[in-house]
Amino acid sequence: MEHLRPEARRIAELPKVERLGHLATDRWIGYSRARDALQRMNMLLSTQAGRVRPQNLLIVGPSNNGKSTIAEKLQRQHPRRCSQERDRNIFPVLSIQMLPNATVPRFHAQLLDGLGAPVGHFQRGDTLSAITLNLMRACEVGLLVIDELHNLLCGSSSRQREILGLIRYLGNELRIPIVGIGTKDAWLALRLDDQLENRFQPFLLPRWANDAETGRLLASFETVIPLQECSGLGLPVLRKVIVERSEGLIGEMHELLLRATDHALTQGRERIEECDLMECSFQAPTYRRQMMDRELRS
Ligand SMILES: Nc1ncnc2c1ncn2[C@@H]1O[C@H](COP(=O)(O)OP(=O)(O)OP(=O)(O)O)[C@@H](O)[C@H]1O
Ligand SMILES: [Mg+2]
Structure with a gap:
């Protein structure tokens, strides 16, 4: 678990609910x-x-x-x-x-x-x-x-x-x-x-693009996500999916990673894969807005 910060290593040993609880709390990640x-x-x-x-x-x-x-x-x-x-x-x-x-x-x-x-x-x-x-x-x-x-x-x-x-x-x-x-x-x-x-x-503070700076942010996020294996969130493949789904907003990235972690753990995995990012319960901001618009019109 060398990819994790020391406190995250301890949390990564806890049951799923507690791990997700920790991940849900807001913490400072410097960028x-x-x-x-x-x-x-x-x-x-x-x-x-x-x-x-x-x-x-x-x-x-x-x-x-x-x-x-x-x-x-x-x-x-x-x-x-x-x-x-x-x-x-x-x-x-x-x-x-x-x-x-x-x-x-x-x-x-x-x-x-x-x-x-x-x-x-x-x-x-x-x-x-x-x-x-x-x-x-x-x-x-x-x-x-x-x-x-x-x-x-x-x-x-x-x-x-x-x-x-x-x-x-x-x-x-x-x-x-x-x-x-x-x-x-x-x-x-x-x-x-x-x-x-x-x-x-x-x-x-513009939206995050699919670039190296975002890669570094995601790599920092990964150090606090209490999963026992490294996912490579900052590497081009997952980074692209994360930027697209979150629409380049840091708050949405946090939410997406939380839900993807939940999905991965439910599937019995200790790292986030592309399918977790795509199939978890996260809804992109534009999709949420469209849903609401449709609801309000009907
Ligand atoms: N430096 C950071 N480290 C970790 N997470 C962060 C950081 N900055 C923002 N976040 C995540 O993004 C979420 C939204 O951040 P914040 O409330 O600061 O946005 P905002 O730009 O002030 O939004 P609004 O304009 O709607 O008030 C936070 O709740 C947190 O989950
Ligand atoms: Mg604000």
Whole structure:
């Protein structure tokens, strides 16, 4: 079982249900694009805080392609810590999600909530804004992550402009970099505010292609799939099938490999073969969408 990480070797000895349970849990697999994104965010945190015009980053990619997982990894690298001498919590990184029904007061409330402040006590309007700003300063927020930024487009255009104005204001006042995360609509949303648009450097997380980089990702996945024999997931034959069936999305790859592992074990095998990838219970995203469309029409 030398193809497995040490902890996966132990799990590969367990009964099927437990093995699948382990495989189903989300774990971090480093790949070069994710490492680049983390490095860019860490660079912003260490070099842009305190600058008059901090640089921002916009991580853009299709849904289910690892964007939020990268943000969570950053959060784990810079966890909240308790400052004894200042008697408060310090938040090097504060992460929130843009709500589809976001308004300026709700956005403030989310920031306060993220800092662990009792939101309900505060009034609306200017007071809320001042309290939020003061608290973010007091908690030494060094970088703000806004996930699901594309949700901004759900609101009316005046609401969108208000919130973009607030994001710009926060960056200017606190002098901290901001990382936006979302699908390509996030970029469209930012374009409504010229000043904001040119402060965000886009960073793309495209779909995975049938290439060597994907081969390396699949080889890394294989080190945590608790099967006793090596399947060669990153080699051209299986790689091609995996990329096609998953439609190049990392979340779909994870799901496909989980189901293929289940299928292989049910067949009494300790490695994934092409038939497992083709015959397991996984349904490709396009197929699922078509099924739903058909259901809804009938
Ligand atoms: N670095 C990683 N290592 C291992 N698995 C990963 C990694 N990144 C993503 N995944 C898998 O892909 C799934 C989807 O990832 P994630 O939620 O980060 O996607 P997303 O791009 O934020 O999607 P959405 O736009 O729908 O929010 C995860 O639940 C996990 O199974
Ligand atoms: Mg996400």
